[in-house]
Amino acid sequence: xxxxxxxxxxxxxxxxxxxxxxxxxxxxxxxxxxxxxxxxxxxxxxxxxxxxxxxxxxxxxxxxxxxxxxxxxxxxxxxxxxxxxxxxxxxxxxxxxxxxxxxxxxxxxxxxxxxxxxxxxxxxxxxxxxxxxxxxxxxxxxxxxxxxxxxxxxxxxxxxxxxxxxxxxxxxxxxxxxxxxxxxxxxxxxxxxxxxxxxxxxxxxxxxxxxxxxxxxxxxxxxxxxxxxxxxxxxxxxxxxxxxxxxxxxxxxxxxxxxxxxxxxxxxxxxxxxxxxxxxxxxxxxxxxxxxxxxxxxxxxxxxxxxxxxxxxxxxxxxxxxxxxxxxxxxxxxxxxxxxxxxxxxxxxxxxxxxxxxxxxxxxxxxxxxxxxxxxxxxxxxxxxxxxxxxxxxxxxxxxxxxxxxxxxxxxxxxxxxxxxxxxxxxxxxxxxxxxxxxxxxxxx
Numbered sequence: 001x002x003x004x005x006x007x008x009x010x011x012x013x014x015x016x017x018x019x020x021x022x023x024x025x026x027x028x029x030x031x032x033x034x035x036x037x038x039x040x041x042x043x044x045x046x047x048x049x050x051x052x053x054x055x056x057x058x059x060x061x062x063x064x065x066x067x068x069x070x071x072x073x074x075x076x077x078x079x080x081x082x083x084x085x086x087x088x089x090x091x092x093x094x095x096x097x098x099x100x101x102x103x104x105x106x107x108x109x110x111x112x113x114x115x116x117x118x119x120x121x122x123x124x125x126x127x128x129x130x131x132x133x134x135x136x137x138x139x140x141x142x143x144x145x146x147x148x149x150x151x152x153x154x155x156x157x158x159x160x161x162x163x164x165x166x167x168x169x170x171x172x173x174x175x176x177x178x179x180x181x182x183x184x185x186x187x188x189x190x191x192x193x194x195x196x197x198x199x200x201x202x203x204x205x206x207x208x209x210x211x212x213x214x215x216x217x218x219x220x221x222x223x224x225x226x227x228x229x230x231x232x233x234x235x236x237x238x239x240x241x242x243x244x245x246x247x248x249x250x251x252x253x254x255x256x257x258x259x260x261x262x263x264x265x266x267x268x269x270x271x272x273x274x275x276x277x278x279x280x281x282x283x284x285x286x287x288x289x290x291x292x293x294x295x296x297x298x299x300x301x302x303x304x305x306x307x308x309x310x311x312x313x314x315x316x317x318x319x320x321x322x323x324x325x326x327x328x329x330x331x332x333x334x335x336x337x338x339x340x341x342x343x344x345x346x347x348x349x350x351x352x353x354x355x356x357x358x359x360x361x362x363x364x365x366x367x368x369x370x371x372x373x374x375x376x377x378x379x380x381x382x383x384x385x386x387x388x389x390x391x392x393x394x395x396x397x398x399x400x401x402x403x404x405x406x407x408x409x410x411x412x413x414x415x416x417x418x419x420x421x422x423x424x425x426x427x428x429x430x431x432x433x434x435x436x437x438x439x440x441x442x443x444x445x
Contacts, residue, residue: 310355
């Protein structure tokens with residue numbers, strides 16, 4: 001509660017700073033937004049796949065955020081958002097009266113803080129400067145990771161918005177190591193030490209075309225580069241991800257829907273002893289299904305495919321494993337999030353590398369605008385075999401969601417993974433099932 005009050009006070013401070021324009025313009029220049037989310041979660045057997053040892057537990061992740069959206073002049077807006085995310089009890093908020101025992105302090109972060117300038121040079125162009133979420137397509141490579149604690153970027157993004165197509169370009173700094181954060185915030189240039197550091201640069205472009213009603217084609221190019229401690233890009237990684245997506249979906253109508261996306265990587269994945277390691281990873285996903293309409297209810301049946309290549313030990317001068325970027329991985333390979341689309345595909349049983357191929361069949365039923373029920377069956381295999389085997393196992397997901405109101409919704413989900421031979425070997429012969437059960441309440445305004 002202390003953390004939430006602190007975040008709330010920060011947001012109120014933002015509103016107070018915005019208040020003078022209200023008097024001057026005689027209008028409301030700001031709008032408050034926010035989220036309060038609590039989730040009770042039980043995980044079991046994720047460490048050793050062994051029912052005979054106690055490695056299961058119940059915990060309560062939360063996320064609280066509050067934002068102020070300001071409109072200060074024509075085509076100029078700002079978004080300032082603070083948040084705190086963690087696990088209930090992790091700072092021992094045990095109180096007696098007004099005192100708090102074992103207080104480890106208050107932690108809140110600026111999750112987003114940016115200025116948006118519209119109609120800059122053109123009525124089709126706008127630019128956003130500062131800390132911001134960057135989301136595109138089906139969030140395979142650019143997502144907000146909102147099921148967990150979110151994902152935002154420091155930099156700028158520009159967009160051209162036309163009737164049939166849009167283009168977004170961006171430049172951000174995922175990591176800045178050439179100057180101390182505190183020094184740069186408080187010291188003048190003559191007292192700063194600027195070194196090469198391991199600074200990481202991320203830039204790219206993402207274009208989207210509407211080619212037919214409810215059908216879109218996306219193409220994109222992204223580059224991630226490290227300026228190493230020597231001050232040279234040629235000593236760090238510098239790889240590109242090039243891909244395309246074709247999608248068609250309208251949940252309100254019956255008929256076929258699909259989503260197909262594929263991307264390849266090139267450039268330098270790393271340098272070892274001065275020799276470049278070529279990046280050649282690949283990632284893809286496919287989703288195809290059919291909507292059935294029955295009055296206000298919609299029933300969807302579908303098949304899914306998710307894949308990421310793994311690195312081959314036989315080619316030391318290449319890295320064939322897909323290097324993940326900044327996508328949203330929740331429910332990408334099942335609601336349990338047992339596996340990731342990367343070379344090191346899971347941390348279960350101590351971790352397994354070799355890429356991933358995941359297939360699923362599923363059903364989702366939306367009953368009016370209140371309830372949703374769904375089930376998925378997944379099968380997982382390695383892209384690169386380990387010890388002559390590639391079986392990672394199978395999983396079943398079942399969930400139910402309920403919209404109490406437009407702002408408040410609840411969801412309960414059960415996921416169970418039955419490990420395959422690869423995980424059993426990694427766990428020393430144990431292969432007991434792995435469970436993830438959670439119930440979540442989320443209020444947004």
